[in-house]
Amino acid sequence: MRLNIILNLYALKIKVFFGAFRASKASIALLFVYVLGLLPSIMGLSLSIVNAVKQGYGDAGLYVDVLAAVTSAIMAAAILLSIRGVTAFEYEQNIVFTSPLYPREFLVASFLANLTFLLIFVFPLIFLYVSLILLLNLPLTLAALIFLSSFIFVVSTIFLKTFFSLVKALYDRVWVSALMIIIVLVLMLPIIGIFTPSPLRYNALPYPSTLFAKILVDVILHRSFVFSDVLGLLLFLIVSLIFFASVSDRNFFPLTVQIPLISPFDVSARAQVSKMESNIRLFSRMNLPLSLNLESKSLLNFLIRKEVIRIMREGSLFTIILIYAILSIIFTVTSSPFISGSPSLLIILSTYSIIISVMLAGNWRILEAKNLWLPLSSGADIRPIIRATLYAFIIVSLSVPLAIIFPISIFYRVNPMPALIILVPTSLIGCSINLYVAVKFLKEGRKGIFSILVGWLSMLLSLLLLAPVYILAALPMLISLSVALSAISLLGALVYSIIIMKIFLKLTEKSIKFIEV
Amino acid sequence: MAPVIELIDVWKSYDGFQALRGLNLMVESGEIFGLLGPNGAGKTTTLRIIVGLLRMDRGVVKVKGIDISREQYEYKKLIGYVPENLSLPEYLTLEEFLMYSGKIRNLPGDKIKEKMNYYTELFELKEKRRSLLLSLSRGMRQKAAIISALIHDPEILILDEPFIGIDPAGQRMLKDIFVERVRRGGTVFISTHLLDTAERLCDRVAIIYRGQNIASGSLESLRKVSKSGENATLEEVFLKLTEETKEHLSKEDIEMKS
Numbered sequence: 001m002r003l004n005i006i007l008n009l010y011a012l013k014i015k016v017f018f019g020a021f022r023a024s025k026a027s028i029a030l031l032f033v034y035v036l037g038l039l040p041s042i043m044g045l046s047l048s049i050v051n052a053v054k055q056g057y058g059d060a061g062l063y064v065d066v067l068a069a070v071t072s073a074i075m076a077a078a079i080l081l082s083i084r085g086v087t088a089f090e091y092e093q094n095i096v097f098t099s100p101l102y103p104r105e106f107l108v109a110s111f112l113a114n115l116t117f118l119l120i121f122v123f124p125l126i127f128l129y130v131s132l133i134l135l136l137n138l139p140l141t142l143a144a145l146i147f148l149s150s151f152i153f154v155v156s157t158i159f160l161k162t163f164f165s166l167v168k169a170l171y172d173r174v175w176v177s178a179l180m181i182i183i184v185l186v187l188m189l190p191i192i193g194i195f196t197p198s199p200l201r202y203n204a205l206p207y208p209s210t211l212f213a214k215i216l217v218d219v220i221l222h223r224s225f226v227f228s229d230v231l232g233l234l235l236f237l238i239v240s241l242i243f244f245a246s247v248s249d250r251n252f253f254p255l256t257v258q259i260p261l262i263s264p265f266d267v268s269a270r271a272q273v274s275k276m277e278s279n280i281r282l283f284s285r286m287n288l289p290l291s292l293n294l295e296s297k298s299l300l301n302f303l304i305r306k307e308v309i310r311i312m313r314e315g316s317l318f319t320i321i322l323i324y325a326i327l328s329i330i331f332t333v334t335s336s337p338f339i340s341g342s343p344s345l346l347i348i349l350s351t352y353s354i355i356i357s358v359m360l361a362g363n364w365r366i367l368e369a370k371n372l373w374l375p376l377s378s379g380a381d382i383r384p385i386i387r388a389t390l391y392a393f394i395i396v397s398l399s400v401p402l403a404i405i406f407p408i409s410i411f412y413r414v415n416p417m418p419a420l421i422i423l424v425p426t427s428l429i430g431c432s433i434n435l436y437v438a439v440k441f442l443k444e445g446r447k448g449i450f451s452i453l454v455g456w457l458s459m460l461l462s463l464l465l466l467a468p469v470y471i472l473a474a475l476p477m478l479i480s481l482s483v484a485l486s487a488i489s490l491l492g493a494l495v496y497s498i499i500i501m502k503i504f505l506k507l508t509e510k511s512i513k514f515i516e517v
Numbered sequence: 518m519a520p521v522i523e524l525i526d527v528w529k530s531y532d533g534f535q536a537l538r539g540l541n542l543m544v545e546s547g548e549i550f551g552l553l554g555p556n557g558a559g560k561t562t563t564l565r566i567i568v569g570l571l572r573m574d575r576g577v578v579k580v581k582g583i584d585i586s587r588e589q590y591e592y593k594k595l596i597g598y599v600p601e602n603l604s605l606p607e608y609l610t611l612e613e614f615l616m617y618s619g620k621i622r623n624l625p626g627d628k629i630k631e632k633m634n635y636y637t638e639l640f641e642l643k644e645k646r647r648s649l650l651l652s653l654s655r656g657m658r659q660k661a662a663i664i665s666a667l668i669h670d671p672e673i674l675i676l677d678e679p680f681i682g683i684d685p686a687g688q689r690m691l692k693d694i695f696v697e698r699v700r701r702g703g704t705v706f707i708s709t710h711l712l713d714t715a716e717r718l719c720d721r722v723a724i725i726y727r728g729q730n731i732a733s734g735s736l737e738s739l740r741k742v743s744k745s746g747e748n749a750t751l752e753e754v755f756l757k758l759t760e761e762t763k764e765h766l767s768k769e770d771i772e773m774k775s
Contacts, residue, residue, distance in 0.1 A: 291610070291613065292610075292613040292616065294613070294616050294626070295626065297626075299620055299623075302616075302617075302620055303620075303621075306617060309609070310606065310608050310609075313608035313649075368606070370604040371604050371605065371606045373598075373600055374617075374618060374621070376569060376570055377568040377569060377570055377593060377596070377598040378593055378621060378622055379590050379591065379592070379594040379596070380621035380622055380623075381590075381621075384621075385621065513589075514572075516570060516571050517570050
């Protein structure tokens with residue numbers, strides 16, 4: 001290995017990554033927003049940890065479980081990202097890989113660059129680290145132990161991710177992907193122990209994430225540590241380094257998968273659209289079995305099915321399920337001790353289903369609106385296309401939350417009706433408004449930051465128009481109404497939603513006639 | 518012959534750029550008409566205005582005598598259009614896409630299948646019918662878009678750079694299709710940078726420069742206008758005319774500034 005080559009390559013990677021800062025002052029502003037936006041949360045977190053430690057309450061085992069679940073999720077995400085194989089930017093494929101360079105030199109430079117990028121992203125966590133040491137008055141040796149174990153965990157995870165990416169690239173077989181998925185499942189399975197009284201808990205398993213979590217919790221809560229935990233973590237570092245070294249000299253250059261070069265702080269319009277496209281395509285499931293019914297007699301049915309297929313095959317559905325499931329897990333975990341027959345959790349989940357319509361409309365604007373040239377230039381009646389899009393949105397925005405809410409309601413024996421009363425209007429109103437705003441601001445809405453503003457605008461408008469629904473739905477819970485009055489108020493919520501949906505559908509049909517694509 | 522497409526004093530600007538400056542153009546029935554011009558001359562803008570994807574700032578566009586700003590939909594049933602920057606629903610298979618193209622035009626299913634069979638066979642895409650558009654090459658996707666434009670048997674074909682990405686055999690077939698359609702009374706309006714192809718294929722061409730029509734007609738008439746030799750190629754005529762206009766406009770700019 002040649003150090004000067006590695007350092008040159010590292011410098012190039014850093015320059016490319018920070019290129020966005022040189023291009024626009026807005027990128028620097030975005031970095032400040034990121035850091036400043038996270039600081040209050042970090043301060044709040046550190047104060048609550050310090051408070052918990054000083055008051056001496058809390059179950060250390062549960063803390064280990066939760067922290068190990070988070071760090072296991074980081075490892076699992078790293079392994080899942082490796083399923084794509086080794087990724088490279090176009091400039092790397094065309095310029096770097098065609099130069100007389102050894103694979104290991106490239107990998108070491110990438111490792112150093114990744115570590116640097118990570119330092120930028122976890123920068124707010126350094127505040128947490130420093131404030132914890134100062135507020136808890138931790139001795140220097142223990143402070144150093146926290147830092148070193150965090151460093152070892154991060155470095156080992158990067159080595160492991162690189163190893164799996166290389167294995168996937170070099171031996172592109174089903175068993176490789178299967179093995180990686182099994183490891184992810186094994187890593188995440190003990191999360192059950194947090195929700196249920198299951199013996200399968202992170203605390204009882206020798207996972208690297210558990211060892212890391214144990215060191216942190218022991219140092220912060222008890223000002224001590226178990227030596228075998230540190231040794232175990234060191235062993236994890238050695239093993240992942242051996243794994244990395246065993247494949248890092250193989251020529252993977254011809255096997256890399258090209259990814260678009262977009263700095264996370266690039267705020268240009270092109271970058272924003274590409275970022276969203278690549279995020280969505282990351283979850284693309286083109287090979288799903290559902291296909292279009294070529295024999296369909298009804299144009300509307302045909303078009304609805306086409307839209308649902310788009311949502312599935314382009315990966316929007318997978319992204320929606322993933323995000324909504326994560327949200328549901330977070331809400332369920334945080335409110336599980338208080339559920340016991342109360343519908344509040346399900347109502348919260350129903351209310352949050354608004355994000356599904358925002359995501360559906362946002363993805364449609366980015367990925368599908370550009371295909372409107374075909375119906376718009378063909379003289380086709382555009383109304384069935386808009387209707388089909390709306391109905392497909394409604395189908396998805398109802399079925400995803402239902403698939404999550406029903407099992408939770410059965411598990412916790414909670415009546416799902418109040419949640420459904422919120423869910424249906426949220427879907428009808430949310431989808432129709434989001435689609436309308438997407439169409440209305442189609443030209444502007446695809447430009448950079450504006451596209452994010454469009455999403456916020458439509459969510460705000462939806463919530464504003466949903467307010468009467470929330471009031472009508474809450475009435476039977478707040479004051480004792482007769483069954484007949486409750487039914488009338490709920491029916492009122494439904495009728496109101498349908499009216500709003502129809503109004504915005506008409507407005508969308510009108511707006512689409514005047515768009516330029 | 519009656520004009521099939523007529524543009525009268527059409528102006529269009531967007532994002533602070535004046536794309537068309539009083540463009541006048543006439544495409545007659547039963548001809549292959551080529552729209553030529555350097556980059557940024559306004560070719561794509563012109564075609565997109567005709568097919569209704571852009572709205573002009575002012576002027577009149579008539580398709581088969583129909584003023585498209587008054588009757589915005591019916592005339593499109595006569596048109597088959599292929600854009601330059603192809604964006605296709607890549608999540609659909611080729612046959613799903615063609616069925617979608619036909620269905621939104623209200624064609625019966627059996628008619629769509631018949632046309633689909635014919636054209637996929639002709640363009641050697643039969644084996645790709647169950648493939649996702651995403652997996653097709655640039656040329657194959659271009660062919661898919663062309664089939665989609667032909668599926669309803671339109672009277673007027675409007676194509677923006679139709680030969681890009683298509684192999685020589687495919688290009689030859691496409692030219693044969695154009696000639697055959699014109700022979701049967703149809704009209705083909707193409708925008709292209711391929712001057713050799715335009716010279717051999719088009720009955721008449723128009724050269725536009727900075728949003729204005731600087732010359733139009735058959736090659737012979739353009740040779741006369743440009744005072745090129747009898748054997749001048751379309752490329753020579755094109756370069757001479759655009760160069761002259763460029764100089765003329767530069768002088769005008771200097772005069773206006775002074």
